Amino acid sequence: MKPVVTFDFDWTLTIPRVCDEGFWWSSSTPNKPMLRQLNNMSKSFDVKIVTSRHTCKLPEVLQFVEIHKLPVSDVIATDGKDKALTLKELKSVIHFDDDEVEIREIKNLHPNCSPILITPATNERSTL
Numbered sequence: 001m002k003p004v005v006t007f008d009f010d011w012t013l014t015i016p017r018v019c020d021e022g023f024w025w026s027s028s029t030p031n032k033p034m035l036r037q038l039n040n041m042s043k044s045f046d047v048k049i050v051t052s053r054h055t056c057k058l059p060e061v062l063q064f065v066e067i068h069k070l071p072v073s074d075v076i077a078t079d080g081k082d083k084a085l086t087l088k089e090l091k092s093v094i095h096f097d098d099d100e101v102e103i104r105e106i107k108n109l110h111p112n113c114s115p116i117l118i119t120p121a122t123n124e125r126s127t128l
Helices: 032-041 055-067 084-090 100-109
Strands: 004-007 024-026 046-051 074-077 092-097 114-119 124-126
Touching: 004 032, 004 084, 032 092, 046 055, 046 084, 046 092, 055 074, 084 092, 084 100, 092 100, 100 114
Parallel strands: 004 046, 004 092, 046 074, 092 114
Antiparallel strands: 114 124
């Protein structure tokens, strides 16, 4: 059984489009470096997407996965809740996310996971 690695969706696997008023309205633009990372990791890991989205918003994520032929075994919505406990249940060993608060929560509640902060504009990675 492969170890589990997880990826956030919005602002991690995608670069949402933002309107002039600052509201984002589409998550269809792929973050290509992160898609390459996901594809590479799928050779050694069981890859899952864990998003804070509500379950009713999953069709867009599933469509994105299908369009880009992403090798993920599951897509999980936390319905706005913190991801740390979900990642702990999944036994995720690495998690990629753009949210510093999520990264800190993961470090506090799931110390067996190595969270990696993604800065979407530059695709820089750090561990805080």
